Amino acid sequence: IxxxxxxxxxxxxxxxxxxxxxxxxxxxxxxxxxxxxxxxxxxxxxxxxVIVPESKRVDRMLKDFRSERFHMAIVVDEFGAVSGLVTIEDILEQIIGERKSDS
Structure with missing residues (x-):
């Protein structure tokens, strides 16, 4: 792959x-x-x-990701339509800033 x-x-x-x-x-x-x-x-x-609403706060999402031990969630709008996905890496970048490349 x-x-x-x-x-x-x-x-x-x-x-x-x-x-x-x-x-x-x-x-x-x-x-x-x-x-x-x-x-x-x-x-x-x-x-x-794992499904999360678009309206969910980033800090709450991070807490859920860590406590439930998942790394990816599907983001849905108020009608249940998929609007994207979010990873724990995305959340951490929003909180602490984009990661610097090692190279």
């Missing part, structure tokens, strides 16, 4: 992007990427979706 991301929202139907059925972690796919890998059911690899 060529991506800088390690987690991916999975939708059930390409025509309904608001119906996110789970979060796929790239590391869970690794054992199935070998040529001799057996077939698998994608739904068995999905992690639960």
């Amino acid at each position: 060529e991506s800088a991301h390690s987690r991916f929202p999975v939708i059930a139907d390409a025509d309904d992007r608001d119906n996110i059925v789970g979060i796929l972690h790239a590391k869970d796919l690794l054992k199935f990427l070998r040529e001799d890998a057996e077939a698998f059911d994608l739904s068995s690899l999905l992690r639960p979706v």
Whole structure:
């Protein structure tokens, strides 16, 4: 998998992007990427979706991320439509400023 991301929202139907059925972690796919890998059911690899409203305060979101031990949440508007996603890294950047690159 060529991506800088390690987690991916999975939708059930390409025509309904608001119906996110789970979060796929790239590391869970690794054992199935070998040529001799057996077939698998994608739904068995999905992690639960965490949903947060757009109106949720960043400090409250950080507290929830830390106490519930999740790293990504789907952000929805007041009608339940997906408006984006947020990661713990996004929240920390908002609180302490953008991280400096090591290079």
